[in-house]
Amino acid sequence: MRLICLIPALLLLAASPETKPTLADALNAADQRPTPAPRADIGLFHLARAPEQGVLTLGILPPYTKRLVIDGREVRFAPDGRFVVGFGRDYASSTLITAFLTDGRNISERIPVLPHHWDISILPGLAHHAQPDAEFQARRPAELAAINAARQMATDAQGWRQHFIWPAHGRVSDLFGSQRVYGTEPGAPHAGVDVAVPSGTPVYAPAEGVVILTADHPFTLEGNLLMLDHGMGVNSAFLHLSKIGVKLGDHVQQGQLLGYSGQTGRATGPHLHWAIKWNDERIDPMSLTGPMR
Numbered sequence: 387m388r389l390i391c392l393i394p395a396l397l398l399l400a401a402s403p404e405t406k407p408t409l410a411d412a413l414n415a416a417d418q419r420p421t422p423a424p425r426a427d428i429g430l431f432h433l434a435r436a437p438e439q440g441v442l443t444l445g446i447l448p449p450y451t452k453r454l455v456i457d458g459r460e461v462r463f464a465p466d467g468r469f470v471v472g473f474g475r476d477y478a479s480s481t482l483i484t485a486f487l488t489d490g491r492n493i494s495e496r497i498p499v500l501p502h503h504w505d506i507s508i509l510p511g512l513a514h515h516a517q518p519d520a521e522f523q524a525r526r527p528a529e530l531a532a533i534n535a536a537r538q539m540a541t542d543a544q545g546w547r548q549h550f551i552w553p554a555h556g557r558v559s560d561l562f563g564s565q566r567v568y569g570t571e572p573g574a575p576h577a578g579v580d581v582a583v584p585s586g587t588p589v590y591a592p593a594e595g596v597v598i599l600t601a602d603h604p605f606t607l608e609g610n611l612l613m614l615d616h617g618m619g620v621n622s623a624f625l626h627l628s629k630i631g632v633k634l635g636d637h638v639q640q641g642q643l644l645g646y647s648g649q650t651g652r653a654t655g656p657h658l659h660w661a662i663k664w665n666d667e668r669i670d671p672m673s674l675t676g677p678m679r
Contacts, residue, residue, distance in 0.1 A: 431483050431495060433471075438500040440563055440670035442472040442620065442662070444547070445483075448493055453486035459665070462540075462618055470546050470618045472664030473499050475563045475575055504563040504575070522606050529605045536599035536613050537621055537663065545593030545616030548640060550674035553592045553624065554647060554658045556583035558678055562670035578623070578661030579671045581678075585628050585656040587647040592622060592660070592675070597636040608659075609651025612644055622671075625659035626650050 432446035447454060447467040454461045456471055457478075463469035473481065477499050484494040518526070560580035566573045595614030598621065605611050610627040628648025632638060649656040662669040 431485070433497070436500055437471075437473050437477075437481055437497055438673075439473055439477050439502040440475050440668075441502075441673045442470060442664055442669045445469050445471060448485050448487070450488045451485040452488050455484045455486070457482055461665075464618070468547065470620060470664065472620070472667040472669045474667035474669070475502075475504065477667070502563070504565060505561055507564070507566045510569055525606050529608075532599065532601075533611075533613070533623075536615075539596075539598045539615055541596040541598070541615045541617060543595045543615050543617035543637070545591075545595045545614075545640065546618045546620045548593040548616075550592040550671070551590070551640060552581070552675050552678060553589045553622075553644070553660055554581050554583050554587055555678065556581045556587070556658075558582075558672075559657060562668075562672065577668050578625070578659050581647075581658045581660065583647050583656065583658055585646070585648045587658070589624055589627065589644045589647055589658055591638045591640055591642045591644055592671075593640050595622065595638055597632050597634055597638065600630050600632065600634050604650045607652045609653065610645075610648065611651075614638065614644075619663075619665040620669075621663055623659075623661040623663075625661070626653045626657065 430448070434444045435441065437443065445468070447463055447469060449467070451463070451467065454463050454469060461469060461471065471481070471483070479501070480496050480498050482494060482496045484492055486492045558579060559582040560576055562577070562579050563575050565575040591614065593616050595616045597612070598615045599611060599613035601608070601611040608623070608625040610630055612624045612627060612630050612632070614622045614624075616622065624644065626648050627645045627650065630645040632642075632644055638644065647656060647658045653659075660671050662671050662674070
C-alpha cells in the first residue's frame with residue numbers, strides 16, 4: 387500500500403499569523419514541484435488532509451488524467467487537475483481512488499478513512515415519537531423533490547477551493563453527527579451544525595457559490611430554505627431562515643449577505659442550521675471552518 391502524500395503540517399504552522407493559508411494555498415505550494423512524466427507508479431493524489439469520516443478534502447490528480455473514479459463513482463475534476471472528495475459520517479474504513487490516464491493506463495490507491503467518535507446520547511427512559519402527520523406526508527414528497535433537483539445542478543462556482551467561513555457567529559448548540567438513542571431505537575444523526583442566534587441575525591455566504599434553491603414558502607422541516615452550490619458537487623443548505631435576501635441563480639461571493647436567521651419550519655428555538663453535502667455524502671461544516679472564534 388502506498389503512503390498518502392499529505393501536505394506537511396509544518397508548512398502551515400510556519401505561516402505568519404497575519405496570513406492564514408487555506409487548503410488551496412497548500413495545494414498550490416505543493417504543485418510548484420516539477421510535474422513528472424506519467425508512469426505506472428505515480429499513485430499519489432496529493433490529498434490536503436487525511437481522509438476522515440465527516441471530512442472534505444482537496445487533491446491533485448496525476449498528469450494526463452481523463453477520468454476519475456472514487457469508490458466506483460464518477461467524480462468531476464477541474465481542468466487544472468484539482469478535485470474534491472468527501473467522506474460521510476458513517477463512511478467505510480477505506481476509499482479507493484482511481485485515475486484513468488489518456489494513454490490507457492490507470493492509477494489506483496486505497497487509502498484508510500479515519501473513524502470519528504460522534505456525540506451519542508443514550509436516553510433509556512424515553513420513547514421516540516416521530517410519527518408524521520397527514521399534512522407532513524402530503525407536502526413532503528414535493529419538498530424532497532425540490533431539494534434533490536437543486537442538488538443535481540452543476541454550476542461554475544469555485545467556492546470548493548476556498549477556506550470556508552462561518553455564516554453566522556454564536557453558540558454552537560448542536561454538532562454535526564450527534565445522535566440520540568431512545569431506549570434501543572436510534573434517532574437520525576444530526577445532519578448539520580446548529581448556531582444559536584436570535585431571529586434576524588445576518589447569515590453570510592461561507593464560500594463563493596450559486597443560489598440553487600430559495601423556498602417560496604416554508605418547508606415542513608426546513609422552514610425558509612436557501613441552498614448554495616459551491617461547485618464540484620459541494621453544496622450548502624441554510625435552514626429556518628426568517629428572510630431570504632438572494633434570488634435563484636444569483637452568483638454570491640464569500641461573506642455576502644444571504645438572509646437572516648429565524649425559527650421557521652420544525653425548530654424549537656431561533657437558530658441557524660447549516661448543512662453541507664458533497665454529492666451524496668453529508669459533511670461536517672466545522673471540518674471546513676475550524677472551531678468558532
